Amino acid sequence: MKKTAKKFAILSSLLLVSAALAASPTDTLVIQSSSDVPTMDPGVTYDTASSALVDNMYETLITYDGASLTKLVPLLATKWTPSNGGKTYTFDLRKGVKFHSGATMTCADAEYSFERNLVTNSGASGNWFIAEALTGTQSNAADDKTVTWAKIDKSVQCNAAGQLVFTLPAVDPAFLAKLAYTGQAIVEKAYSTKIGEWDGTEKTWKDWIGKDLTDSELSKKPNGTGPYKLVRADANNHLFQAFDGYWGKKPSIKNVIQQKVPELAARQQALLRGDADIIDGGGRSVDEAQVKGKPGVTWVDDLPNTTATAIFMNEKISGANNALLGSGKLDGKGIPSNFFSDVNVRRGFSYAFNYQGYIKDVQNGKGMQRTMLMPDIFPGYDSKVKTYTFDAAKATDYFKRAWGGQLWKNGFVLTANYRASAPASQTAMEILKKNIESINPKFRVNIQAKQWSEMLADSKKGQEAMILIGWAPDYADADNFMYTFYASDGYYSPRANWKDASVDKWLKQARSTINAAERNRLYSLVGNRAYEQAPYILVPAPVNYTFFSSRVSGAPLTKAGFNPMTSLYWKELSKK
Known part of the structure; x- marks a missing residue:
């Protein structure tokens, strides 16, 4: 008991001192991140900062096989069987699995987990795509009256043999991949009910429809x-310990400490001193200059990148008395809420961004300008779609056309936010600001840092005028990017408020066929239309890389084992 107490006291002290640690012990992994963690509830986990933690505390029925983007293997399930023409899936569940509470996982827990996601499904969660697969709509019961308790209950049930059975209203080729997403992790029904979560019954389900589970x-x-x-958490620190009752192979590293350290220089010094093992970087140019090749640092380059990033131009900025609008008029002192609804404004901004300059300065030449907002390694990507280039003359031409000439005559003041402690995002906004303001002295773009959680929340409400934000895939399919960015009812729609009837039609057609060639053709149509309408500024995609303390090793940190679809699994790491 004394040794245990002493060990915990030491770990607790590590949590309180973020910048002056001695070299971290071999049984402890120290991670320093730049941002806060919005939630640790898997039912509403929908950002990389949260999933990095949730993925190591919770597990899904199935997962990706090593570095493969398409091969799925059992995790909490042991096998699955499709039937009914692909509309029914029956899962055998692993026996003897323990929750951290000590309780044994049962099929009832799995059924509860999915029903909870369907009931609470909202814009704050990533459950829209599992809801669509199981209930036929992305919406919850409050927004779509076809979603009833009977429909939810029927979609996922335990049979007499203790197997979990999913019943889909229509074939979904991506259904299994959707189950591998963090948000579909299994939670314990009795424990959740005891601490005040939904009790899983028809009697109370209406009270929980669309409820935000973030806190x-x-x-x-x-x-x-x-x-x-x-084990312990506060606003800036999280302490984790290996679970003694874990059903799988016991982790080599016993303790994991994640600290929020907003200052990049502090994180870099912690890594170089040996105080931290893994840190958030500052973008390729910064990381190559400051940490690559330094003693004690391992650098792994040329990794696949499956994210897509864009600068959003919100065509319907909401929020009463929104300070980002300034005067709220096109009078040289602000912008109207529909400022970006004029395609000429969007095209002008698109021609004002220096894509090659960004690749050179931020990505140190290791980046590519994509034609569409989806990974170039995914089926459906069309490299022949046109792209914008930095062209001040063309930008000027479109700005002169915008708003019947009033924009050029009166000028504007636009305030745009970017993610705090994210140098790459800041640089992108600085590039745009510099080029826009050089075109016309009456044009002003004010940029300011904002906490990630706050920016996420406000952008979901449509209150951000212009932000840079990316998308990491929930599942390995083109639809997860194309529908997310371009559909008028896609997940990112409230942030951009762009709508095109033809694009909506093509995207729905692509969802209704399993013919790969037809899907690719439809996605090409969307890509070309998006180029014409310029709803987003497509930020060049970086070549992926990672770096970490040379004391740490493991398959996920190698080219052969790196999987861009998953978080970093601590259990697969070791430290010397």
Whole structure:
């Protein structure tokens, strides 16, 4: 008992001192991140900062096989069987799996987890795509009256043999891949009910429809089946320990400390001193200059990148008295809420961004300008779609046409936010600001840093005028990018408020066929239309890389084992 207490006291002290640690012990992994963690409830986890933690505390039925983007293997399930023409899936569940609470996982827990996601499904969660697969709509019961308790209950049930059975209203070729997403992790029904979460019954389900789980009791007191359990947390620090009751192979690293350290220089010094093992970087140009080749640092380059990033131009900026609008008029002192609804404005901004300059300065030449907002390694990507280039003359021409000439005559003041402590995002906005303001002295773009969680929340409400934000795939299919960015009812629609009837039609057609060639043709149509209408400024995609303390090793940190679809799994790491 004394040794245990002493060990915990040492780990607790590590949490309190972020910048002056001695070299971290071999049984402890220290991670320093730049941003806060919005939630630790898997039912509403929909950002990389949250999933990095949730993925190590919780587990899904199935997961990706090593570095493969398409091959799926059992995790909490042991096997699955499709039937009914692909509309029914029956899963056998692993026996003897323990939750961190000590309870044994049952089929009832799995059924509850999915029903909870369907009931609470909202814009704050990533459950829209599993809801669409199981209920036929992305919406919850409050927004779509076809979603009833009977429909939810029928979609996922335990049979007499203790197997979990999914019943889909229509064939979904991406259904299995959707189950591998973080948000579909299994939670314990009895524990969740006890701490004040939904009790899983028809009697109370209406009280939980669309409820935001970001600050849920389960977020405060996580309880998964994963290899690590949360021991302690505060606003800036999280301490995890290996779960003694874990059903799988025991982790080599016993303790994991994640610290929020907003200052890049502080994170870099912590890595170089040996205080931290893994840190958030500052973009390729910064990282190559400051940490690559330094003693004690391992650098792995030329990794696949499956993210897509864009600068959003919101065509319907909401929020009463929104300070970002300035005067709220096109009078040289602000912008109207529909400022970006004029395609000429969007085209002008698109021609004002220096794509090659960004690749050179931020990505140190290791980047590519994509034609569409989806990974170039995914089927459906069309390299022949046109792209914008930095052209001040063309930008000027479109700005002179915008708003019947009033924009050029009166000028504007636009305020745009970017993610705090994210140098690459800041640089992108600085590039745009510099080029826009050089075109006309009456044009002003004010940029300011904003906390990630706040920016996420406000952008979901449509209150951000212009932001840079990316998308990491939920599942490996083109639809997850194309529908997300370009559909008028896609997940990112509230941030851009762009709508095109032809694009909506093509995207729905692509969802209704399993013919790969036809899907690719439809996505090409969307890509070409998006080029014409310029709803986004497509930020060049970087060649992926990672770096970390040379004391740490493991398959996920190698080219052969790196999988861009998953978080970094601590259980697969070791430290010397």
